[in-house]
Amino acid sequence: MEPQLLLCFLLLLSTAGYMIGKRQALAVGRSARGIRSLHSRPAYHGALTALWCAVPAALIFALWLGLDSNIIIRQVLAEMPASFRELPPSEQNLLVNEIKNLVNGNVFTNEVDPVLNAAAERYIRYRSISHGALTVICLSLGLVGILAVKRRISINLRARNQVERIITGVLIACSCIAILTTVGIVLSVLYESILFFRQVPLNSFLFGLEWSPQMAIRADQVGSSGAFGAVPVFWGTLMVSAIAMFVAVPIGLMSAIYLSEYANRRFRDVVKPLLEILAGIPTVVYGFFAALVLAPVVRNTGNSLGLDVSSESALAAGLVMGIMIIPFISSLSDDVINAVPQSLRDGAYALGATHSETIRQVVLPAALPGIVGSVLLAVSRAIGETMIVVMAAGLAANLTLNPLKTVTTVTVQIVTLLIGDQEFDSPKTLAAFALGLVLFVVTLCLNVIALYVVRKYREQYE
Amino acid sequence: MEQALIRESTGRQSPTLVSRRVSRDNRQTVGDPFVADPRMTCRNVNVYYGDKRAIKNVSLDVGRNEVIAMIGPSGCGKSTFIRCLNRMNDTIEGCRVTGEITLDGQNIYDSGLDVVALRAQVGMVFQKPNPFPKSIYENIAYGPRIHGLVDSKAALDELVENSLKKAGLWDEVKDRLHEPGTGLSGGQQQRLCIARAIAVSPEVILMDEPCSALDPMATAIIEDLIDELRQHYSIVIVTHSMQQASRVSQRTAFFHLGDLIEVGATSQVFTNPLHELTEDYITGRFG
Incomplete structure (x- = not known):
């Protein structure tokens, strides 16, 4: 199943989880001393069920998609002939790009290297296996979540407190994204700057009185020294x-x-x-x-x-x-x-x-x-x-x-x-x-x- | 002792003897709103907020060295009325005042009158203490500075000290005059505001529920202070507390829905009101 479609299914599943949890809570409440005897309102039971269905599956989903293309590429490369495997890293990158282009159908030449073609086919095969596995894992995880919560629902289940704790976690995660982005920006700029300061001393950058960045980038080029x-x-x-x-x-x-x-x-x-x-x-x-x-x-x-x-x-x-x-x-x-x-x-x-x-x-x-x-x-x-x-x-x-x-x-x-x-x-x-x-x-x-x-x-x- | 003297609000002497209280339907002022040697006089004052008439034809005198209390249920216009006495209503958009209000014989709504000078003569203390975000010293020195009342640092120091002493705050703050006024307790802040008003040597001090934000101890201190201040100033105080009115004031004015219902000596108003509405209010039947 395509990842986008899988996401829609997960959403549907967790909606169903909400209904199931709510209905179960109502049933439990009625069979006890009425709905008022539930610790939390039925909607919280529903929300708890939906969250346990969606959150773990979504985490796996994100992690999987983040990693699977790298793993597949490594596997594809490993199965290619030795002459390709021993290329220097920069050319290997080109190779990978070419394979990905083939996979996506961006073919610009008529003659395609049969080895590359085979690699692209393997890539597609592995990818569909990976997506299939992901679908099975996510959906079963969601189902397991729903069933596990449904079993736990009783008049004493503190569903409200648990839902609120999960929501707090989500809020924390959101605020972390802003912080992590800042850190990421700083680190990326810092990294390139360190490369720069290896070639130009910090002193002459901070206190130098002349700015003329034009310089020869090839040995035979006429240009100022910078x-x-x-x-x-x-x-x-x-x-x-x-x-x-x-x-x-x-x-x-x-x-x-x-x-x-x-x-x-x-x-x-x-x-x-x-x-x-x-x-x-x-x-x-x-x-x-x-x-x-x-x-x-x-x-x-x-x-x-x-x-x-x-x-x-x-x-x-x-x-x-x-x-x-x-x-x-x-x-x-x-x-x-x-x-x-x-x-x-x-x-x-x-x-x-x-x-x-x-x-x-x-x-x-x-x-x-x-x-x-x-x-x-x-x-x-x-x-x-x-x-x-x-x-x-x-x-x-x-x-x-x-x-x-x-x-x-x-x-x-x-x-x-x-x-x-x-x-x-x-x-x-x-x-x-x-x-x-x-x-x-x-x-x-x-x-x-x-x-x-x-x-x-x-x-x-x- | 159910007999009472009624005069009409125009001040014409037309004594009528009645054997019982004036009916609730009578909206004319009963009692005696006038004094022999007034500091301020108000004649037929009306205040409009847009189309709404908030004060209806009120006539009242403020005597010298007296505390006059304004009482009445919320929204009866007592705050609006005292805000006319130093023209604080000017700052409210859509507010219009008619009638005549004089201070020492001078009409304060006269077009030639400088409102800045008026407010130096008629000081005001507000419901919530509102010290400026400045030091204690600067809070007091602010008024004298803008009016150029002193010409030397020494004189200013002395004025600040005297004002704080009159407000009964000096002993508590003399070691921290340069700390922020906002750091004081609520009662101290209110006394700071009184000291600030005193510093420009006004003739009349208006107090709009000065103790409503304070605890009973701080209230007692301020009430004692009001009694002392009476020797130098005329004080008009709005209060919701009838006990406070009876403790601090010599005369009491009862407002109801924009009408001045009854004015009289405090002891008489609280023990033997002439108007049924006044009686209802002070006995707690409404309010």
């Missing part, structure tokens, strides 16, 4: 993010204050969603706007003032990124300000504080932890932003204080390093992972600091 000093790249990120925050924090905070404290209800109901639309615009579109509208405006303005402005400048990218971030700050801060209890405002008004005094001296300090949180969230967003800077800030890694010059950022470099056909043993490609790792560490530190700040103020205020 320089992997990350300081200019991180400096670019820092500068663009700083410009963005200079735009976004004042505008976002003030619009939040206006919306939550001054605007009347109707105005607020219209404007707040409009502001949040800004957050929904794809960043590529912001990129167009930055490159086609804002950058020329910045350049022309600069030129008319006698300044030398690049057509792709940190200023243009930062300004547009700032606009993109406004809704993050305004919307979150607005919520935080609204959450400040009215009693605090009343207290200030009753002392004769004016509206603006109340906001500045009572409401904002009370809302500060949330505001700090929203700003730091926005910073992480700015640091990680890619498309706007790709389109508006340029690629040249300049170590400059002048926001009118072209700069580049970490994310832009990662994108350009990984575009196109690259070898994964060249430092040029691996540098992307090192950059990603450092970026990850930086944002992680920012988040930790944010949490610390927020917690510290919380303690003081509550």
Whole structure:
């Protein structure tokens, strides 16, 4: 049976299990002193039966599908002639791919090696055996589960407690998935970064002042030797993010204050969603706007003032990124300000504080932890932003204080390093992972600091 | 002793002798809502929330150095009424006040009047203690600072100390003035709020159920405090506790569904009410 079909059958079986368990519980209850004498409601007995039917079978199912193709391939290879078995690993991989293509019917040539054909047929045969075995095992496991629970059902079976324990386990497993994914991402980036740092010393990466990753990837190729000093790249990120925050924090905070404290209800109901639309615009579109509208405006303005402005400048990218971030700050801060209890405002008004005094001296300090949180969230967003800077800030890694010059950022470099056909043993490609790792560490530190700040103020205020 | 004196709410002297209590159907104020030398006067005050009339034609005086208690069942308008006295109702959307309320002869709803100055003269203490998320010292210093009442650090220190002393909190907090005010107990927080109101030297202090969130010990302390404060201020207190009203106040006003039903000396209202509704309420027949 095909795995998808098997899954449907399992679902049906566990539904049947639910019915059986529930009916059995009702029958047991009636034959005792009525349904009230059951420890748990019949629905819990049904759920327990269904869970015992579905969960073990599903676990086996997942495990089996995860492992069976590897085992089958190994078996198929082992049965091939010796000349194939002794190939180096990389060519063996190609071979395996070819066999799998044959199996899936992706045949691109007319002449197929009969040995491969035979291997593919064997593969198909083994696979159908494996699926058959899986079907038998899963369905019988489900049946055994149903029957085992059905036998145990009595008025004293603590079905509710057991179901709730199983549900707790499922919840824990779900939260573990998020954690494990993070760990997996970190490990994969870490692994490639270590490869990179074998070729480029950590010192010269972290403190080097020159970034020019172009290098010869073949012996006969003309190319520069490559320089992997990350300081200019991180400096670019820092500068663009700083410009963005200079735009976004004042505008976002003030619009939040206006919306939550001054605007009347109707105005607020219209404007707040409009502001949040800004957050929904794809960043590529912001990129167009930055490159086609804002950058020329910045350049022309600069030129008319006698300044030398690049057509792709940190200023243009930062300004547009700032606009993109406004809704993050305004919307979150607005919520935080609204959450400040009215009693605090009343207290200030009753002392004769004016509206603006109340906001500045009572409401904002009370809302500060949330505001700090929203700003730091926005910073992480700015640091990680890619498309706007790709389109508006340029690629040249300049170590400059002048926001009118072209700069580049970490994310832009990662994108350009990984575009196109690259070898994964060249430092040029691996540098992307090192950059990603450092970026990850930086944002992680920012988040930790944010949490610390927020917690510290919380303690003081509550 | 069933005889009583009734005056109409307009204040015209029209004494009528009756031999029994005023009927439940009478919605006009009985008793004497006026005093000889009032600090605040209210004449024909109406409050509307949108179309709903929450206060109906109420006239009442607040005397000097007296505690006047507002009692009545929930939703009768007593909180709404005292929030008119420092124009806190201004902050509620759709709330409209008509009639005349004066403080020292000055109409507080006059268009030329500065509401900020008014609220410095008429302080308010709320149902739930609401100290600012600042230190104890800053909580007290806040009012004097925004009104520019002091010009030196030393003077401010002294004002903070005096306010805390008047509120009976000084001995408990003098060693931790710079710790957060929110870290105090509920009763201490409420006294902190009273000290905060005192610090701007008001003439009238409005208290909206100041003890409803406190335990009996803290309540007793605050009640003693209210009695002491009477020497310097006029106090208008809303309370649900009739015992509290009879303990702390000199005069009592009974509200019912937006009408001021009866006003009189506290001892008289609680022992010999003139209106059947008042009697029903204080004997616990409704409320």
